[in-house]
Amino acid sequence: MELTRSLQRILLIDDDPNDRLLAIRELKNEFPDIQVQEALNWAEIFQAFADDEFDLVITDYELHWATGLEVLQSVKEHDIERPIVMFTDSGTQEIAVEAMKAGLDDYVLKSPKHRIRLSQAVRSVWEKAQIRRKALELEFRLQFLLDELKVGVFRSTLDGQLIEVSDGLLQLLGLDSLAQAQTFFQSRLQLSTLRNAAAMQRHREIKLNGSADQLRWLQVSEAPVPFGDQSFVDGLVSDISERKQASEVMRSLNQALEDRVEDRTARLKRLNHELSMFAFSVSHDLRSPIRQINGFVTLLEQELSSATVNETVRHYLQQISQLTERSGNMIDDLLQFSRTGRAELQYVSVDMNRLVQETKRQIELQAANRTIRWQIEPLPHIPGDLNLLRKVWQNLIENAVKYTRPRERAEIAIESIAGEQETIFSIRDNGIGFDAKDTKYLFGVFQRLPNAEPFAGTGIGLANVQRVIHRHQGRLWAEGERDAGATFYFALPSTPANG
Amino acid sequence: MEAAKTNVLLVEDDSNDILFIQRAFRQADIAASIQTVQDGDTAVDYLSGAGEYANRDRYPLPTLILLDLKLPRRSGVEVLEWIKQQPVIRRIPVIILTSSRESMDVDRSYDLGVSSYLVKPVNFNSLLQMFVALNDYWLKLNEYPSVPLMG
Numbered sequence: 001m002e003l004t005r006s007l008q009r010i011l012l013i014d015d016d017p018n019d020r021l022l023a024i025r026e027l028k029n030e031f032p033d034i035q036v037q038e039a040l041n042w043a044e045i046f047q048a049f050a051d052d053e054f055d056l057v058i059t060d061y062e063l064h065w066a067t068g069l070e071v072l073q074s075v076k077e078h079d080i081e082r083p084i085v086m087f088t089d090s091g092t093q094e095i096a097v098e099a100m101k102a103g104l105d106d107y108v109l110k111s112p113k114h115r116i117r118l119s120q121a122v123r124s125v126w127e128k129a130q131i132r133r134k135a136l137e138l139e140f141r142l143q144f145l146l147d148e149l150k151v152g153v154f155r156s157t158l159d160g161q162l163i164e165v166s167d168g169l170l171q172l173l174g175l176d177s178l179a180q181a182q183t184f185f186q187s188r189l190q191l192s193t194l195r196n197a198a199a200m201q202r203h204r205e206i207k208l209n210g211s212a213d214q215l216r217w218l219q220v221s222e223a224p225v226p227f228g229d230q231s232f233v234d235g236l237v238s239d240i241s242e243r244k245q246a247s248e249v250m251r252s253l254n255q256a257l258e259d260r261v262e263d264r265t266a267r268l269k270r271l272n273h274e275l276s277m278f279a280f281s282v283s284h285d286l287r288s289p290i291r292q293i294n295g296f297v298t299l300l301e302q303e304l305s306s307a308t309v310n311e312t313v314r315h316y317l318q319q320i321s322q323l324t325e326r327s328g329n330m331i332d333d334l335l336q337f338s339r340t341g342r343a344e345l346q347y348v349s350v351d352m353n354r355l356v357q358e359t360k361r362q363i364e365l366q367a368a369n370r371t372i373r374w375q376i377e378p379l380p381h382i383p384g385d386l387n388l389l390r391k392v393w394q395n396l397i398e399n400a401v402k403y404t405r406p407r408e409r410a411e412i413a414i415e416s417i418a419g420e421q422e423t424i425f426s427i428r429d430n431g432i433g434f435d436a437k438d439t440k441y442l443f444g445v446f447q448r449l450p451n452a453e454p455f456a457g458t459g460i461g462l463a464n465v466q467r468v469i470h471r472h473q474g475r476l477w478a479e480g481e482r483d484a485g486a487t488f489y490f491a492l493p494s495t496p497a498n499g
Numbered sequence: 500m501e502a503a504k505t506n507v508l509l510v511e512d513d514s515n516d517i518l519f520i521q522r523a524f525r526q527a528d529i530a531a532s533i534q535t536v537q538d539g540d541t542a543v544d545y546l547s548g549a550g551e552y553a554n555r556d557r558y559p560l561p562t563l564i565l566l567d568l569k570l571p572r573r574s575g576v577e578v579l580e581w582i583k584q585q586p587v588i589r590r591i592p593v594i595i596l597t598s599s600r601e602s603m604d605v606d607r608s609y610d611l612g613v614s615s616y617l618v619k620p621v622n623f624n625s626l627l628q629m630f631v632a633l634n635d636y637w638l639k640l641n642e643y644p645s646v647p648l649m650g
Contacts, residue, residue: 231617295626321622
């Protein structure tokens with residue numbers, strides 16, 4: 001927006017043609033592009049008012065049909081802000097004073113000594129008028145904004161005495177007068193009486209616990225304003241209840257959300273704890289009977305030592321003893337695993353060939369009456385935790401042996417594919433398999449598929465496998481078809497995972 | 500103390516384990532006699548001489564207590580706690596003999612002043628060896644505090 005507009009059109013009221021020429025010449029010197037509309041009588045003046053195409057009026061005082069004062073009055077009636085300059089040779093000091101009181105902006109004599117001042121007077125009057133108009137506009141705009149924004153404005157002395165308050169402020173606070181506002185400010189807004197400008201808080205949020213059923217929040221913004229040799233405080237008060245309510249709603253929503261997350265987390269933690277306690281107590285409770293079976297086998301061996309028994313009996317007893325011991329050790333390992341489930345993995349270079357062969361031998365002992373065709377490809381070394389990876393092979397090979405039991409000739413193939421980032425191991429069998437749609441249940445804790453029912457098992461084996469593989473930052477998956485065998489894959493990173 | 504007649508109080512609820520321990524005791528040639536109680540409350544009754552246990556000829560105060568942790572009624576830890584609060588009985592060495600090797604149980608037992616903590620081994624021969632060693636150390640080598648007969 002343009003701050004000032006240049007002067008373009010002047011209404012010149014004078015009935016002396018020579019004086020008009022004189023004035024026009026003076027003006028053209030200063031304003032070469034000025035348009036001058038001349039009015040010689042009331043009719044022409046009113047026509048000019050009607051057209052309203054002039055920025056400023058220059059009038060003579062002594063006209064044949066009126067005085068300059070009358071013209072001045074009519075111009076002010078037309079537009080009180082329209083600037084007007086009197087250009088005359090007949091006025092007196094008294095007239096000048098009276099005219100100025102009536103709103104005349106300047107007064108220039110027509111005498112050769114003075115008339116050269118006309119252009120300057122017009123210019124300065126015009127500029128003042130422009131500034132005045134601008135100020136009016138700003139004030140109007142400010143008023144409009146204050147009304148629309150529902151912001152209360154006040155000005156006070158530094159010691160908290162209100163000097164003025166806006167209507168908006170009174171409306172906002174539901175008050176009628178400055179005195180009421182003063183009381184309100186002192187009792188509710190906690191304006192201190194001795195405030196130094198530096199310590200003044202620019203923005204404060206104040207909670208009003210009114211008698212009304214709802215809380216109100218006001219924001220008070222204050223700034224010290226130096227004004228001559230004293231200072232004031234200019235301030236704004238706005239009602240921020242809605243914003244506060246919205247943020248309160250937001251806060252409580254967030255809180256509710258956090259509470260829910262916390263609840264869920266606590267529940268998950270509890271379930272996890274219960275589960276691990278369950279796994280722990282099951283394995284713990286299993287340890288005693290196994291230990292005791294072993295004890296009785298030993299006592300039985302002692303009792304039989306005097307009697308003559310054949311080697312087969314001794315061999316069986318030895319097998320029982322070994323198996324119970326191995327079971328005991330496995331349970332101990334499981335307990336250890338549950339205890340150190342969070343402990344760091346002990347990375348070594350694991351010889352997968354050896355691990356698979358060892359595991360296979362152990363498991364074959366339990367399946368001596370079975371016909372199993374093993375096809376084991378050479379396997380690489382891989383970084384990993386030896387004991388945990390042993391459990392992986394134990395579980396997977398045991399499963400392969402177990403679920404091929406209905407087959408006259410079981411076929412179990414173990415191989416690996418080395419990639420850049422990882423090595424994929426697989427174990428394929430021709431056992432009972434599983435429905436492809438059940439794949440997602442395979443690795444759940446204590447999950448057992450319907451066709452696995454005739455086979456012994458707790459359903460924790462594959463869950464453990466998954467836990468170990470995941471702890472190695474590896475991947476585990478399976479493919480299967482009902483009655484057409486299963487293939488389990490796991491991929492282990494070629495470099496030890498962090499954590 | 501009277502003529503080195505030692506006896507051991509076994510606090511153990513599992514009858515199979517009682518049998519194994521008694522066998523191991525015999526096979527380890529342990530001279531001490533062994534008394535058995537099968538829950539925590541009875542252990543406290545025995546040690547405090549309550550009821551029939553007032554008869555110290557039949558139920559002498561033990562030289563050594565073998566205490567399982569998992570017991571019906573009062574737990575092993577509670578029995579241990581009670582023992583260590585008694586004026587004289589607390590001098591009797593207590594050895595925990597349990598299947599738990601949970602560090603929480605181990606630490607708690609030592610905090611309460613247990614003399615030794617043993618885990619029941621998986622096979623009987625190891626149990627036997629354990630009792631041979633126990634006999635050599637705790638019953639033959641160890642010097643015992645004075646515990647008046649009537650407690």
